[in-house]
Amino acid sequence: MLSTDQRGNILVVQVEEKRIDASKAPIFKDEMTRCIEGGQNQIVLDLSRVDFIDSSGLGALVSCLKRLGPRGSLAVAGATGAVSRLFTLTRMDRVFALHPNVEAAVEQLSA
C-alpha cells in the first residue's frame, strides 16, 4: 500500500490507498516499521491520495512517529479534507509537521 521514493537522506512514502482504516492500519504500520527499521529517519508521508483516516489509522501514524524517536522526523504532506480536519481535531497538527505538498516537506526537512 506504500510506494517510496528516496530523495537524498529523505524517504518520501506515498500512501496508495484512499483509506487508512481498521482494516488497513496494521499493514500500513508494518510497512512503515520496515522503512524505519531499515534506517530511514527522515520521512515524508504523502497523504495526498488519502480521503479518510479513522482512529486506528491515526493510532498507527502516531505509533510510527513514536518508533522514529526524537532523532527522526516524520513530515506529513498533502493532507486535505477529512484527513486535514482529523489532524486539527486531534491536535496532531501540532505533533506532525504538516505541509501542503511533498516538495515543501522535503525542502523543510532538508533545511
Place this chain on the structure above:
Amino acid sequence: MKIRHILLILTAFLGVALLVAVSVQIRNEVLEYQTAHRMVASNAVRERLLLATDALAAERSQTYALLIDPDKAGEKTRGVDEVRRQVDDLLQSAERTIEETRTSLTNSDGSLTLLSGIRQAVKALRDLVDASLNPDESRRSRELAPRWFQETSRLIEDLQSSRLTLLQRERPLEPTLRTEANLRTYGGILSESIARNQALMTHVLASPQGSSGLDLDAISRNAGRAGLVWELIDGQPTASLSEPVKAAIASAREDFRSTLAPLQQSLLVSLLSRVPPRLDSDDWYEITGRSLNSVAMMQQELLSSSRTRLQAELRRAERSVALWTTLLALGVGAVIGSALVVRRRVVRPLEELSRTMLRLADHDLTTPLPRDTRSDELGAMSDALRVFKANAIKRERTQNEKQMLHARLRDAYRQLRKDLEAAAVIQSTMLPPPSTMGGVRHRGLFRPSSLIAGDTYNVVRRSDGGIGFFQVDVAGHGAPAALVSVACHHALSQAILTRTQGTPLEEIASQINGDWPEDLPYFTMILGEVDPRSQRASIIQAGHPSPLVIRVDGTVEALGDGGFPVGMIAAATYERLEFEFEPGDRLLIYSDGLIEAEDAKGEAFSEARLRQVIVENAGNPTSVLLEVLDGAVRNWRGSETLEDDLSVLMLERLAERTPAHAVH
C-alpha cells in the same frame, strides 16, 4: 444377466454339445456292436445249421445205401448209428445256439419250431427205416429207399432254406464276410448236389439194370448244378480271403475238376449207353465221400474264417464302445470340473468382490476384504479394493476430524457470542437510563457496530450537586475497544465523583492521559460538567468531535476546535472550554461514528447533515430529536449495520426549579 449365469450357461452349453456329440457316436458304436453281436449269433446258428445239414446229408446217403442194399446191414449199421448221433447232436446244438442267441436274433421261435419239426420228422423216418431193416422185409426196405431219400432231401432243403433266411436277414455288409457267406451258400449247394449224386449213383451202380431214366436225369441235373456252383464260386472275388480258405477252395476244386466231375461224366456216359460201368457202388460212395469231405473242409475253413472275422469285429465294436464311453465319462468330468473351477476361481471371488464393493460404496467401511493373495486380475482388483478401502477410511477419518473441528469451532463461536451478548447486556446496563438530576435531563443513543462497543458515556451527580458527564470513543472497535471503554467508563466516573473540590477538569484529563498505559488503545472523549450554581457548563475536548449546543431559540453552535486524544501523547495538555448553558439549552455530544457513517457510495453522513437535521428538529423534544437523528443515519446508511460504533448523549438544562425549591 450375471457373469455367473453367463459362465455357467456357456459351460453347460459346451457340456451338452459335447455330450450330444459323444452320445451320438456312442449310439452308433452300440448299434455297430449290436450288429456285430447279431452277426456273430447268426453266424453261429448258421454254422450249426450247415453242419447239421451236412450231417443229415451224410445220414441220408448212408441210410439210403443201407435201404437199397439191406444185405450189408450188419457192417453198415454201426456207421449209421454214428451219423445219426451226429445229426442229433448237431440239431440239438443248433437249437441250443438259437436259444442262447434268442435276444440277438429275430424270429428265433420260428427257427426253433422248424428244427423241432425236422427232428420229429427225422425220428419218424428213422423208425420206418429201422422197422424195414428186418431181414424178412428186404423188399419193403427197397421200396422205402426213394421215400427216405425224398423226405430227407426235403428236410435238408428246409434246413438250408432256414439257413438262407437267416443269412438274408443278417446279411453282412463287410465285403469279405459277404464273399465268405456267399461261398458257404454255394458250398452248401455243392455239397448237397454231390451228396444226392452219392446216394443216387450208389443206387444206380448197385443195380444198373434197374436204374430208371429218371434217376440218371436227376444225377445229370445234380452234376450240372455242381458245375454251375463252381462257376459261381470262381466268380467270387477271392483276393481278400485268407490263405487257408483259398487253399481249401483250391483243394475242393482240384478234387471236383480232376476226380469227381470226370468220373461222374464217364459213369453217366456209360450208364446212358448201357455200357457196364467200370466202378462199383462202394468205390463211388467212397470217392464221393472224399469229395464231400473236401467240400466240408472248405466249409469248415470258411466258417472258421468268418467266425474269426466276426469275433474280431465284435471285439473292435466292444473296444470302440468302451473307448467312447470312457471319452463320455472324461467329457462329463471335464465339464463338471470346469464348471467347478469357474465357480470357485472366477464366479465366487467376483461375487465376493462385487458384494464388498457395493458395501464400500454404501459407506460400510467395516466390510472385511476378501483374503486373497492371488496374482491374477482378480487379485489385482482385490488389491485395488484394499487401497480404495484404506483411502476411504483415511478420508472418513479426515472428514470426522474436520467435522469435530468444525463442531468445536461452532461451540467456541457460540460460547464467544454468548459471552459477548452477556458483555453487551452488562455494557448497556453501565449506560445511564434517561433521567433528570440536578436540573439536567439527559438521554442517550447507543448503537454498537458489533455486539459491544468502544463507545460509552455516563452522567453522574457529584455530592456538591454538579452534574459530571462524559462520552468516550476508544480507537478501534469490537471487544478490545469495548474492554478499554469499560475501563475508561470506570476511571472517568470515579474521577468525576471523587475529585476534590476545585480540581479543574483539564487536570483530570491530563492525569488520566499521563497514567494511560502506552500499550492500550487511545481514546477520544468529551468530559464535562454542568455548574449547578451558574448558567454555565464546561467541557474538555480530547480529540472528540465538537459537541453542538442547541439554544432554546433554535440556533445551533459547535463547541471547541479539538484537543489531544487521551493515551496518545503522554505530554499532552488539555484546555477547558466554558460556555453558556441556560435553561432550555441542550448539549449534543456525539462520537465520530455518527458523522462518518457512509452511504452505499462511500459518502460520509457529515457534520453538515447532522447540523441540518438538528436545525430542522430543534423544536422537537430530545427523545424525538434522537429518534429522527437515528432514523436519518439508518436512512443514510441504507442498512441496519454500522462500520463504527455510534453514540449520542444529549443533556438539557431544565427551566428554573419551582419557587419552593428556588429558596435553597
